[in-house]
Amino acid sequence: MDDQYDVIIIGAGPAGSVTAWHASLGGAKVLLLEKDRDIGYPVRCAEGVGAAGLQSIVDPDSRWIANKIKGVDLISPHLKTIHILNEDFGFVLNRKIFDNFLAEKAAKAGAEVLTKAYAESLCFGENGRVNGVVFSHFGRRLSLRAKIVVGADGVESRVGRWAGIRTQLKMKDIETCVQYTMSNIDVKPDVCEFHFSRERSPGGYIWIFPKGDGIANVGIGISGEYARYKSPLQYLEKFVQEHFPKGSV
Ligand SMILES: Cc1cc2nc3c(=O)[nH]c(=O)nc-3n(C[C@H](O)[C@H](O)[C@H](O)COP(=O)(O)OP(=O)(O)OC[C@H]3O[C@@H](n4cnc5c(N)ncnc54)[C@H](O)[C@@H]3O)c2cc1C
Numbered sequence: 001m002d003d004q005y006d007v008i009i010i011g012a013g014p015a016g017s018v019t020a021w022h023a024s025l026g027g028a029k030v031l032l033l034e035k036d037r038d039i040g041y042p043v044r045c046a047e048g049v050g051a052a053g054l055q056s057i058v059d060p061d062s063r064w065i066a067n068k069i070k071g072v073d074l075i076s077p078h079l080k081t082i083h084i085l086n087e088d089f090g091f092v093l094n095r096k097i098f099d100n101f102l103a104e105k106a107a108k109a110g111a112e113v114l115t116k117a118y119a120e121s122l123c124f125g126e127n128g129r130v131n132g133v134v135f136s137h138f139g140r141r142l143s144l145r146a147k148i149v150v151g152a153d154g155v156e157s158r159v160g161r162w163a164g165i166r167t168q169l170k171m172k173d174i175e176t177c178v179q180y181t182m183s184n185i186d187v188k189p190d191v192c193e194f195h196f197s198r199e200r201s202p203g204g205y206i207w208i209f210p211k212g213d214g215i216a217n218v219g220i221g222i223s224g225e226y227a228r229y230k231s232p233l234q235y236l237e238k239f240v241q242e243h244f245p246k247g248s249v
Contacts, residue, residue, distance in 0.1 A: 174224040
């Protein structure tokens with residue numbers, strides 16, 4: 001570890017790792033900080049991605065592709081279904097392996113990757129510009145300088161706020177989500193389902209993303225406005241009991 005970097009990136013999710021990878025390929029001296037011990041875990045994602053978007057970033061690799069998706073079903077409250085079919089629709093990933101793969105790409109391109117490195121605050125120069133990061137790493141508190149600091153700390157982001165950017169959202173603009181990874185369930189093997197209903201998932205939807213072998217991510221997101229009356233977990237449990245009574249979580 002040095003005192004001075006071209007770029008310090010906070011957060012080794014896909015955004016942070018891809019930024020670190022490409023900045024390193026471009027010749028920058030890069031440090032990537034991740035607060036968790038394991039990159040890509042815990043998984044907070046239904047793991048579905050469109051093929052075109054993914055392929056614009058990285059070539060699909062069987063190590064982190066759980067399933068190929070050939071269609072999407074959009075299901076209305078009265079169970080009318082729109083089928084959208086496309087041989088190359090997308091994929092369901094294994095996010096833990098995917099996130100690790102991207103961080104490895106960054107490291108192989110020359111970035112230094114530190115896990116258990118918790119960013120605590122930003123440093124500011126006399127001109128008021130961000131010029132470094134304070135973080136803790138194995139009980140030590142370190143302060144390192146960088147020409148550019150990237151906040152890639154995801155949905156919980158605090159880095160933007162530290163830099164003076166207003167990042168707070170209104171409850172109605174936030175989806176509250178919960179997801180089960182279920183096995184022993186009977187689902188279409190290569191179709192992602194989206195169920196829309198004001199009664200079953202107000203202000204959001206329920207998803208079923210198959211991962212192969214009777215395993216699927218089954219989750220729900222509802223508007224924060226409704227979550228204060230009934231939790232997304234209560235909605236999801238009802239859906240699971242009705243649709244997959246023999247499934248295991
Ligand atoms: C329930 C749910 C389902 C979803 N399903 C899908 C889906 O099917 N398809 C899809 O494309 N997207 C989905 N998403 C969204 C997707 O997960 C995110 O868009 C994606 O993970 C964002 O990537 P990121 O790199 O910006 O942030 P993240 O993946 O959140 O990574 C941020 C990283 O920053 C680290 N970090 C945070 N604070 C600090 C700190 N102070 N110091 C150091 N490190 C820090 C975190 O530990 C984390 O590793 C879903 C999200 C949720 C919540």
